[in-house]
Amino acid sequence: MTTRLFYDLVALVIFALVIVLGVPALMGFDGFELNTFARYLALGIASLALALSWGGAGLLNLGQAATFGMGSYAMAMHLKLKASGDGLPDFMGWNNVPELPLIWVPFHSLGFTLLAGLLVPAFVGGLIAMFMFRARIAGVFVAIITLAFLVAFQLVVIEEQGITGGQNGLTGLAPLNVLGWSVDTYGVGFYYLVAGCLVTAITIGLYLTHSKFGLILRAIREDADRTRFLGYNVANYQTVIFCISAALAGWAGMLYTLVLEFASPTYMSVSFSLAIVIWCAVGGRDSVLAAAIGAILVNLLEGRLSDIFVEGWNLMLGVIFVFVVMFMPRGLNGLVGDAWRFIGGRLQKERTISTRPHLQPEPVKSGQEN
Amino acid sequence: MKRRDFLSSVGAVGTAGALSAPALLTTIGRATAQGNDIPVGLLFSLTGAVAVVESTLHDAALMAIEEINAAGGVHGRQLRPIIEDPASDPATYADRARRLMIRDKCVSVFGSYTSASRQAVLPVTEQRSNLYWYPTLYEGRECSRNVMYGGAVPNQQQDELIPWAIENFGPRFYMIGNNYVYPKEENNYCKTLLAKHGGEVVHEEYVPLGHSDFSSVINRIRAEEPDVIFATVVGDSDVAFARQYHAAELDPARMPVVSLTRSEVEVKAIGGEAAAGHFSSAPYFMGTQTPENERFVESYKSRYGADQVTHFVSEAAYFQVYQFKAALEKLDPANITPETIRDAAVGLTLTAPQGEVLIDENLHTHLWPKIGQWQSNGQAEVLLQSQERVAPLPYAAYEGQTCTGEGLVRA
Numbered sequence: 001m002t003t004r005l006f007y008d009l010v011a012l013v014i015f016a017l018v019i020v021l022g023v024p025a026l027m028g029f030d031g032f033e034l035n036t037f038a039r040y041l042a043l044g045i046a047s048l049a050l051a052l053s054w055g056g057a058g059l060l061n062l063g064q065a066a067t068f069g070m071g072s073y074a075m076a077m078h079l080k081l082k083a084s085g086d087g088l089p090d091f092m093g094w095n096n097v098p099e100l101p102l103i104w105v106p107f108h109s110l111g112f113t114l115l116a117g118l119l120v121p122a123f124v125g126g127l128i129a130m131f132m133f134r135a136r137i138a139g140v141f142v143a144i145i146t147l148a149f150l151v152a153f154q155l156v157v158i159e160e161q162g163i164t165g166g167q168n169g170l171t172g173l174a175p176l177n178v179l180g181w182s183v184d185t186y187g188v189g190f191y192y193l194v195a196g197c198l199v200t201a202i203t204i205g206l207y208l209t210h211s212k213f214g215l216i217l218r219a220i221r222e223d224a225d226r227t228r229f230l231g232y233n234v235a236n237y238q239t240v241i242f243c244i245s246a247a248l249a250g251w252a253g254m255l256y257t258l259v260l261e262f263a264s265p266t267y268m269s270v271s272f273s274l275a276i277v278i279w280c281a282v283g284g285r286d287s288v289l290a291a292a293i294g295a296i297l298v299n300l301l302e303g304r305l306s307d308i309f310v311e312g313w314n315l316m317l318g319v320i321f322v323f324v325v326m327f328m329p330r331g332l333n334g335l336v337g338d339a340w341r342f343i344g345g346r347l348q349k350e351r352t353i354s355t356r357p358h359l360q361p362e363p364v365k366s367g368q369e370n
Numbered sequence: 371m372k373r374r375d376f377l378s379s380v381g382a383v384g385t386a387g388a389l390s391a392p393a394l395l396t397t398i399g400r401a402t403a404q405g406n407d408i409p410v411g412l413l414f415s416l417t418g419a420v421a422v423v424e425s426t427l428h429d430a431a432l433m434a435i436e437e438i439n440a441a442g443g444v445h446g447r448q449l450r451p452i453i454e455d456p457a458s459d460p461a462t463y464a465d466r467a468r469r470l471m472i473r474d475k476c477v478s479v480f481g482s483y484t485s486a487s488r489q490a491v492l493p494v495t496e497q498r499s500n501l502y503w504y505p506t507l508y509e510g511r512e513c514s515r516n517v518m519y520g521g522a523v524p525n526q527q528q529d530e531l532i533p534w535a536i537e538n539f540g541p542r543f544y545m546i547g548n549n550y551v552y553p554k555e556e557n558n559y560c561k562t563l564l565a566k567h568g569g570e571v572v573h574e575e576y577v578p579l580g581h582s583d584f585s586s587v588i589n590r591i592r593a594e595e596p597d598v599i600f601a602t603v604v605g606d607s608d609v610a611f612a613r614q615y616h617a618a619e620l621d622p623a624r625m626p627v628v629s630l631t632r633s634e635v636e637v638k639a640i641g642g643e644a645a646a647g648h649f650s651s652a653p654y655f656m657g658t659q660t661p662e663n664e665r666f667v668e669s670y671k672s673r674y675g676a677d678q679v680t681h682f683v684s685e686a687a688y689f690q691v692y693q694f695k696a697a698l699e700k701l702d703p704a705n706i707t708p709e710t711i712r713d714a715a716v717g718l719t720l721t722a723p724q725g726e727v728l729i730d731e732n733l734h735t736h737l738w739p740k741i742g743q744w745q746s747n748g749q750a751e752v753l754l755q756s757q758e759r760v761a762p763l764p765y766a767a768y769e770g771q772t773c774t775g776e777g778l779v780r781a
Contacts, residue, residue, distance in 0.1 A: 032472040036465065093768075094511065094555050158578065159549065167550035167579060169460070171489035186497065261493035264460045264486065303465070310453045314417055 005210050011289055012206060016199045024188065031184070034191035035259065040299040041198045042255035047279040047295035048205050048288040049248035054277075055285030056209055057241050058138075058221035063128075063146030065273035066153045067121035067246040069265070071253030073157075073164065074120065076263035077104060078113035079173035090172065095162040103163065110178065117254040118247045125246025126239055133235035133242075138224060147270065154268040169264035176258055185261060194255050198292065201248055205288030208244065217241055282324050284333020294331060407443075407450040408698070408706065410435065411470030413481030413491070414687075418458025419580075420605070423635055423683065424483045427505060428453075429674055430684040431480045434691035437669070444698045452476060460490035467491040471500040477708055478503060478694055480687065485509065485552055492517070501708035503694065505686035507630070507652075509555035510764035513773035516708070518693070518715065519734040520686035522653055524559040525766040526737050527630050530756055531651040532563040534741060535628055540597025541569040546587060546611070547602035549576035556602050556630055559767040572596045577603070582610035588618045591625065601629040608632055612640040612648070622647030633681035634748065642748040652682040653737035654724040655750040663723035679748070680723075686735075689722035693729060696720055716775065726759070731775035734762030 019041070027033040046068050053059045080089045081104065088100060106112045132145055157164045165171070176183040183190055208214050219227045220234050228234050257263045266272065276295075283294015301320075306313040328335050412435075414428035415421045432451060439448050452474050454466040463482070470476045471494055479495075480503040482488045488504055495502045495516045507521035535543075543564060547553025557574060564570060572594050575587060591599065603611050608631060615627065627648040634656050637645045656667060656679055666688060670680050680688075697715040698706060712733070719728045728736040736759045742750030765771040770781040 032468070036468060039465065090511070091551065094509075094551060094558060096558075155578075161549065161551075161554075168486045168489055171492065173493075260461060260464045260490070262460070262464070262490055264490065266460050266486075303469075306455065306466075307469075310455050311416055313455070314457060 002210075008206055008210070008287070008289065012199075012202060015202070015289060015293070019195045019199065020192070024191065029188055031186040031188050031191070034188060035186050036303070038191045038194040039256070039259045040296045041194045042252050042259055043276075043279065043299060044198050044292035044295040045201045045252035045255065046249050046276050047283065048201060048292040049245045049252065050276050050280045051283075051285050051288045051291030052205055052208060052248070053241050053245040054280060055287070055291065056214060056221070057217040057238060059238060059242065060140075060143045060277070061146045061242070061245065062143045062270075062273050062277065063150035063153075064245075064249050064276050065268045065270075066146075066150045067125055067249040068253040068256070068272075068276075069153075069157070069263075069268035070121045070124065071117040071250030072257045072263045072267050073170065073253075074107070074113055074117040074250070075176075075254040075257040076170035076173060077107040078110060079176060079257070080170050081108055082177070083172055083174035089165075089170075091165045091168070091170075092162060095166075097162040101163050110176075114254070117250050121250030121253075122243040122247040126243040129239040129242035130235075133238040136224075136235070147273070150268065150270060150273055154265055154270075157265050157268060164265070165263075167265060169262055169266075171262040173257070173261055183258065185258060190258070194259070197251065197255060201251065202289055202292055204248075208241075209288060213237070213240075278321055280331075282321070282331050284331030286330060287333045290331060290333035297332075407448040409450045409452055409474055409476045410694070411467075411474065411476040411479035411481070412451050412453045413456055413463065413466055413470060413479050414483070415458040415487075416455040420458045420483050420487075422639075423605070424458075426635060426678075426681070426684045427483060427687040429678075430670065430680070430688040431505075431691050433670060433673055434688045438691065438695050444695055445703045447703070449695075456481075456487065458487075460486050463487045463490040464494065467494050467502075471495065471498045477501070477706055478711060480505070480690060480694075482506065483683065485550070488517070499708055501712055503690045505690055506683050509552045510559075510766065511555060511768065512764060513732060513778040515712070515733065515777060517733060518690065518712070518729070519762070519764075520690045520693075521683060521735075522737055522739070523734060523762050523764045523766070524556050525763045526653065526739050526760045527651045528556070528560060528563055529760065530739050530754065531628065531741060532560060532569065533567050534754060535598050535600075535649075536564075536567050536569050539626060541567075542572045542594075542597045543569055543600045544572050544591055544594060544596035544598070545574040545600045545602075547576055548579045548581070548604050548607055550579060552604070553602035555767065557600075560600060562767060577607065579604070579607065581607050584611045584614045587611070588614060588620065591620065592618075596625060599625060599627040601627050602631055603629070604631050605636075608636050609639045612636070613644050616644035632744075633683065634679035634750075635681050637744055637748050637750075638679055642744070642746040645744040645748070646746040647744065649741060649743050649753075650750060651739060651741050653739055654682040654685040654722075655740060655742045655752055656680050657742075657749045657752065658724055658740075660721075660723060660725065662721055666723045682724075685723050689720060689727065692722075693718060693720055693727075728759065730762055732762065732764065732773040734764055734773070736761050 023037055024034060046064065050061060050064050053061050128146065128149060132142060137145065158166055216227065216232055216237055220237060224234050253267065279295035279298050280291045282298050283292065284290035302317055305316055309316060412428060412431055414424040416425050416428060435449050435451050443449060452470060454470060456463040456466045467479065470479050478501045482491065482504050483506050485508055491502055492514060496514060499516060501516055501518060503518045503520065505520040507527065508523065510523035545557050547557060553576060561571060573590060629648065629650045632650045633652065667680055671678055693715060694711065696718055697711045700714040701710055715729050716731050717729065719726055725738040730736060739756045739760050740752050741754040742752050744750050764773045772779050
């Protein structure tokens with residue numbers, strides 16, 4: 001076991017304990033308070049999904065909200081059908097839709113819905129990724145293309161009112177029913193469901209980053225050409241991580257619909273997509289755990305700020321983000337790492353003088369600093 | 371300061387911040403209900419896309435609360451407004467509504483302008499059996515037992531308007547609206563009225579919300595030469611539409627725009643010159659001549675500035691607070707819950723700026739529809755005032771369905 005993996009596992013265990021035991025205890029096991037927190041946890045999954053592609057592979061996906069929205073709508077379609085009983089969903093009535101569109105029919109089944117909420121985003125993400133990465137598109141162009149896709153996708157969802165509910169989205173949903181357990185959104189049980197999902201998602205993320213697969217992705221991130229010359233099919237690796245990231249975002253979307261009890265096209269807005277990037281940046285995009293914590297902390301802070309400063313909380317949040325980007329480019333994770341090394345370095349200095357001189361790079365004499 | 375020192379000091383601050391996270395949590399868990407006052411929530415966007423309109427609703431509702439408090443409150447208890455800014459985002463509406471209804475234990479929440487935000491608030495309102503006072507006109511077809519609807523539903527805006535428009539301008543209607551549920555429902559209802567009164571739809575068109583280029587629409591209107599432009603365009607779109615309509619030199623005397631959504635706020639943005647000559651149907655105009663309205667307009671202007679306008683949604687935001695107060699007064703002070711407030715509010719009459727309004731058992735409001743023609747000074751001249759108060763029929767377009775005191779009944 002490497003030291004990094006050890007630290008990550010310790011951090012994961014601490015995080016899981018805080019989420020599963022600490023937070024509910026602090027909130028006095030109040031289901032309604034936990035509902036608010038469950039929302040942050042769901043957003044944490046969206047943030048860690050982005051960390052996988054952005055931090056792990058250097059692919060800044062600004063269309064994360066689109067795949068998040070797909071998951072969210074998949075779940076909402078299932079619950080809307082449950083709420084409508086034998087009839088048509090109400091919004092189809094005022095859009096003069098005569099019968100249930102074919103695309104809606106399979107969502108009667110929960111099993112299909114759960115699969116669709118993961119696989120549809122993965123498929124769409126994979127498709128875009130294939131076109132992009134086969135053409136060796138990289139860097140800022142990935143961000144532009146995914147952003148353009150997001151805008152187009154949101155427009156389609158808003159315009160196709162008869163199928164999607166348009167601007168209002170899908171509202172008036174039934175509670176989820178899993179194997180006879182009717183999920184009460186305001187119950188402690190629901191909180192544990194979301195918390196369990198988040199811990200599982202982080203575990204998957206950690207596994208991926210520490211696997212050989214994750215190592216190759218990091219190599220691609222640092223230098224795609226060099227990795228290609230070593231014989232790896234760069235496009236395939238990038239496509240796979242894009243798919244996984246999209247599927248995780250879809251998962252987060254499904255949970256988000258359950259928490260808020262409606263699906264809205266604003267989940268696919270540019271501002272929401274950028275918010276995910278911000279959470280990820282604040283937490284630290286190099287680590288899935290840090291990214292999830294970033295999402296939770298930023299949302300907590302937003303809730304707190306908007307509580308104290310009813311006017312101007314948006315502005316203050318913006319200023320904080322600017323500072324984070326300027327002074328903490330690697331987020332809280334980088335900060336903690338720096339602090340750790342700083343303390344460690346100081347302690348070591350006291351004991352021995354320069355323990356590993358051979359590891360330090362030779363000073364460049366020619367003046368060509370890079 | 372060396373970079374390294376700087377980093378470490380930032381790190382210290384950051385760590386302290388991380389350690390204070392539990393403090394963030396615990397304060398969230400504390401309920402703030404305290405003392406003897408009555409907590410009420412105000413949930414209007416003060417920032418974001420709809421803030422221009424919603425902040426006026428916020429102002430009107432807050433003014434009513436402060437007037438009531440200045441006059442001694444209810445049963446000697448003050449109303450304590452708890453203000454949230456949902457920033458025009460449905461998810462934030464849902465979150466802030468939870469905060470108001472669950473944590474702050476508000477017995478009622480006043481809020482929203484758009485249908486999307488109302489529907490975002492509905493699940494928690496119904497789940498917590500709270501009471502949501504919604505002042506905006508809307509598309510109907512909703513029958514919640516937890517929402518007090520203060521605005522007009524389609525039958526209240528159109529029953530008088532459509533025959534009047536056919537009689538005065540002609541039977542050929544051109545429908546233009548934004549592409550979402552409200553215009554579609556209004557148009558659905560309009561079509562049933564047109565069929566009844568011998569009108570016809572020459573064209574029906576929807577543009578995306580926020581759409582601002584109406585040149586192709588105006589060209590089509592020119593080609594079709596309809597008698598009436600039936601408009602359900604909202605917000606910035608309506609402002610752009612009205613300006614471009616005026617710039618294209620289409621004559622309001624020959625092809626008037628008859629709008630369900632254009633109020634003093636939009637006209638202020640359009641400019642009186644471009645809005646003049648067109649029509650709106652609403653239960654309230656700023657120029658309504660009642661003593662209650664004069665008082666309302668005067669105190670609104672003295673509080674928020676002489677250039678401010680009142681309109682049919684802010685009027686409802688204002689009188690709904692008084693309806694809430696009247697309901698509280700009927701109740702035993704020890705037994706104030708959202709449900710008892712609702713039950714006390716049913717059947718209540720109150721003299722609002724527009725006239726005497728009544729809360730129906732279906733929780734919608736009986737109103738006084740009016741038709742106004744916009745003048746170049748930005749005010750409307752009321753041409754037609756309904757002879758009697760009109761009852762709200764939120765399911766008027768759907769045969770066999772009625773919204774009653776027991777909820778929705780299907781025949």
